[in-house]
Amino acid sequence: MTHDLVAALRPLLTAEASAEAHASGTEPGDLEQAVWLRLLERLDSDGPPPDPQDWLRRAVRSEVRRTRRTSRLERPYGIEPVEETDSDPELLVLAAARRRALRDAVRRLPGRCPSLMEALLSPKDLTYREIAGELGISQGSLGPERSRCLGCLRRLLAPEVAAREPRG
Numbered sequence: 001m002t003h004d005l006v007a008a009l010r011p012l013l014t015a016e017a018s019a020e021a022h023a024s025g026t027e028p029g030d031l032e033q034a035v036w037l038r039l040l041e042r043l044d045s046d047g048p049p050p051d052p053q054d055w056l057r058r059a060v061r062s063e064v065r066r067t068r069r070t071s072r073l074e075r076p077y078g079i080e081p082v083e084e085t086d087s088d089p090e091l092l093v094l095a096a097a098r099r100r101a102l103r104d105a106v107r108r109l110p111g112r113c114p115s116l117m118e119a120l121l122s123p124k125d126l127t128y129r130e131i132a133g134e135l136g137i138s139q140g141s142l143g144p145e146r147s148r149c150l151g152c153l154r155r156l157l158a159p160e161v162a163a164r165e166p167r168g
Helices: 002-024 028-045 052-073 089-107 113-121 128-135 139-164
Strands: none
Touching: 002 028, 002 052, 028 052, 028 139, 089 113, 089 139, 113 128, 113 139, 128 139
16 A cells, blocks of 8 residues: 555655755755655554645645755854964874875775765865765765765774774
């Protein structure tokens, strides 16, 4: 039954999400994911809605309103000032070596990870929306992808980081 409901609603959700997403400044795929999640939560608690098409249209519009409210509250991080103590040549060389090691490790990452991590490390301080547009992936998949890439990066850097600190 759930499979039939999903199959019946898929074209309508695709059309509704495409129509509403661009006006709200969100990705249609992100909007679809949010509505599918809302439907699954409803199926677990209350069962299928009595009028699925009407419920879906209302759910899409509700998600669009939620996205608009959330995006109005988002603010970019400010740039932190550089401390005067960072002018020590030895510290500058060590910091440059760490940045080089990080960039080298990022280039060795698998799949889309190098381009994602380069975008996240960019001095332009791109938003998730800008990164998703640049990489051609949905904004909703950036978080899980970033977590996976950071896990890979930790494993690559673990020998270098562990070797530098004395134990005991």
